[in-house]
Amino acid sequence: MVQSECRLLRGLLGFICLLAMCISASPDLCVSLRTVKDSLNVTSRRRYMKMNFPINYTIQVHYEEVFRLRNISQLLKEENPPEMSDLQELWLHASREGIKKVLRVLPERHPTRRKYLSNLEDLFRDFEGLYYQKYKKDETRELPESIQNIWDNMGENGWRSVTPKSLLDNCYRTMLCLFEECFKNENDNINYCDPNWRKGNQTT
Ligand SMILES: *[C@@H]1O[C@H](CO)[C@@H](O)[C@H](O)[C@H]1NC(C)=O
Ligand SMILES: *[C@@H]1O[C@H](CO)[C@@H](O)[C@H](O)[C@H]1NC(C)=O
Ligand SMILES: *[C@@H]1O[C@H](CO)[C@@H](O)[C@H](O)[C@H]1NC(C)=O
Numbered sequence: 001m002v003q004s005e006c007r008l009l010r011g012l013l014g015f016i017c018l019l020a021m022c023i024s025a026s027p028d029l030c031v032s033l034r035t036v037k038d039s040l041n042v043t044s045r046r047r048y049m050k051m052n053f054p055i056n057y058t059i060q061v062h063y064e065e066v067f068r069l070r071n072i073s074q075l076l077k078e079e080n081p082p083e084m085s086d087l088q089e090l091w092l093h094a095s096r097e098g099i100k101k102v103l104r105v106l107p108e109r110h111p112t113r114r115k116y117l118s119n120l121e122d123l124f125r126d127f128e129g130l131y132y133q134k135y136k137k138d139e140t141r142e143l144p145e146s147i148q149n150i151w152d153n154m155g156e157n158g159w160r161s162v163t164p165k166s167l168l169d170n171c172y173r174t175m176l177c178l179f180e181e182c183f184k185n186e187n188d189n190i191n192y193c194d195p196n197w198r199k200g201n202q203t204t
Contacts, residue, residue, distance in 0.1 A: 029130050030181070032126055032130050033179055033182050039119065039123060045172070049168050050165040059105055060160070061162055064094065064150055064157070065094045065098055067171075069174060072174060075087065082143075084178065085135055088135075091178055092124075092131065094171070095124060095175075102117060102164045103121065112164075
């Protein structure tokens with residue numbers, strides 16, 4: 001009798017350990033993303049993406065590589081709204097392409113490249129690796145039309161001028177919205193998906 005209870009307990013303990021392992025898969029993703037967030041801090045964005053460039057300097061990106069909070073709220077209003085992962089994949093794509101486009105115009109020894117953006121690109125690559133390891137792409141799922149259209153037209157709609165800093169500003173703000181569960185402990189009462197949340201909060 002005692003022995004079987006013991007076995008039961010051991011089984012239960014094993015199950016709990018397994019459960020704990022499953023749950024901790026997500027914190028890994030958040031750890032990686034928090035590293036990205038730290039690098040996207042406002043001081044760095046200002047110094048490396050603005051002050052290191054000529055005044056009003058812009059680069060050319062594809063329309064779909066401009067991904068803002070407004071895009072998210074618009075897409076979520078669609079009749080057949082996207083899943084969070086659809087938006088996260090768009091965010092990853094837009095962010096990585098934006099960084100690539102800035103790197104492309106920077107000379108080899110430019111301080112923004114050497115001291116900041118190359119490293120940030122690596123952090124994004126690491127995060128993307130973890131992300132697709134955790135959320136394996138389901139190729140059989142039919143995407144909502146709005147999302148499918150964006151992917152289909154990617155790069156087909158011509159170019160837009162944006163400042164390097166605005167790319168990372170948008171990348172940062174949409175990140176807080178789309179990966180809220182990684183950040184919500186820090187500031188529980190803010191709705192990061194609300195385009196107005198920064199009002200009166202100049203530090204972000
Ligand atoms: C901002 O990010 C840069 C680059 O990753 C880092 O060196 C710096 O310590 C960060 N600053 C703050 C205030 O977190
Ligand atoms: C930069 O852009 C702003 C707003 O468009 C404009 O007012 C300003 O004159 C521009 N500065 C330079 C140096 O071109
Ligand atoms: C976001 O909206 C802008 C228009 O404000 C549009 O040009 C851009 O393509 C949209 N981005 C995505 C990824 O849909």
